Amino acid sequence: MTLPFFPPDLFDDEQDTLLDIVESIGLAPEQKFILGAHTTRFEEVVRDSVGAADAIACGSGTAALTLVLRAMGVGPGDEVVVPAFGCAPLAAAPAMLGAVPVFADVDPWTTVADPAEVDRLISPRTKVVMPAHMFSVMADMPAIRAIADAAGVRLLEDAAVAQGGVLGGTPAGLWGDAGVYSFVQVKTFGMPGEGGMVVTADPELGAMVRMLRNHGQDGRTRFVHHHIGYNSRFDEIMAAFQLHRFATLPHRLERRARIGEYYTERFGELAGCGVLAPPPAVDGRCYYVYSLLVERRDALRDHLAGQGIGSHVYYPAALPRQPAFAPYARGGAWPAAEAAARRTLAIPIYPHLTDAQVEHIADAVCRFAKES
Structure with missing residues (x-):
């Protein structure tokens, strides 16, 4: 194939940099391979680039969705309105928490969630509305934000494909109570590994996500678990590599x-x-x-x-x-x-x-x- 759809050379120009990073972190005296200084700096850079209150790096975009839903209190008996067309984690994340994904049909041209369908599906059991940007088009976030506000439900923006997108002056990821990005290889800010990021303007929500990604610990006192959490921590090598690539x-x-x-x-x-x-x-x-x-x-x-x-x-x-x-x-x-x-x-x-x-x-x- 002369022009493959998935190019095998995405990181060819940066192989030496990646190897230097591996050596540097691997030989560093602190031997810190997860949630270290590089991850902290990466979170700060992403946070400041979009004007969020907090940015939390985690194991994948899928994990980011799950962590935010948990932080929003989603559980058995709740409903989460999601698009009927898209990636499996849209439905899997709420289902794995015991909630019911409720499928909204999409706009026939843009293939993002149809706001009228989202509005129609809101019920007394709806806890969260979770639209997703699709391919090259952001969802109609002003309309969906208004629907969520009128219904008194939380809004989680799946911006896994949309980092760097802007709609009406607001960066993708900041239209909701929280948004998520994905850094899997083929994304716009992909890397040679798995990773994701939660961005939010709500410091309390961010703090809860931060604890849940690390077994419910608050980062100050180890082995004190405030919540039943997950292992969804970010890799220091990947954080350093993404910091290197962020300027471009x-x-x-x-x-x-x-x-x-x-x-x-x-x-x-x-x-x-x-x-x-x-x-x-x-x-x-x-x-x-x-x-x-x-x-x-x-x-x-x-x-x-x-x-x-x-x-x-x-x-x-x-x-x-x-x-x-x-x-x-x-x-x-x-x-x-x-x-x-x-x-x-x-x-x-x-x-x-x-x-x-x-x-x-x-x-x-x-x-x-x-x-x-």
Whole structure:
């Protein structure tokens, strides 16, 4: 594959730096490999970059969701409203706490949670509303924030794919009572390992998450457990590596945005040919993945492969249609989510694509749409 969807060389230019960090931390007198000075500094840098009151590094984006839900008091008998289309942790995190994920259908074009559906599903048992940003589009957070406030429920923003995105002047992650980021390899601020971050404007909520990630300890007195917690601590090597890379994150985000905007401009005329690009916009965009809605998805995937271009199908089944979450489906219908699951196809958007490669990808998509 000339242009793979998942590039194998994301960190090639930084291998020497990573090895130097491993050696430095491995030979340091303090022998501190988790939750040390590098993690503290990394949390401070992320916190200050978005203007949060607290930022808590933890083991993964999935763990971040679970920790915040626990900190919000979610448990058996509660309901958490989540999108019907997206990554499994959206439903798994509340379910693992004994709560019920309640699936809201999505907007048929943007594939993020439809605020009207979220509002319709609020019940006396709703404890948290948990929208997720999807692919390159942030959810309608002003509308969902208003719905949560009117209902008197907490708002947890799954911004795992959206670090660096901004909507209406507010950074992704800060629209809710808390937000989460993910640093898994292919994310916009991915790293060669697992990791996540909780950001919040609520210091008390942040303090609870901080304790829960480390077996319920408060960080001052070891072996005093104030709550039953988890082991979701952050790796010092990865913290140091992310600190090294943070200064260049804006450049990588800008490059992704330029590629995404070029795609959207090129594909704007293809809607009548069965290939629908995301809505054109600048505000509320987060180019983690660039995904098209395609009537003949498998045919386009084969066509691109024939041109040496990798593509990827995210979430080939709506969440309530997954076997694990069938008990929560309750015989409902989610037509937009199910249509998205049939039609989404993501194309390469990583920042070290050259202009010529981006043009080649766009040309291949356009040829398929116009000639098929």
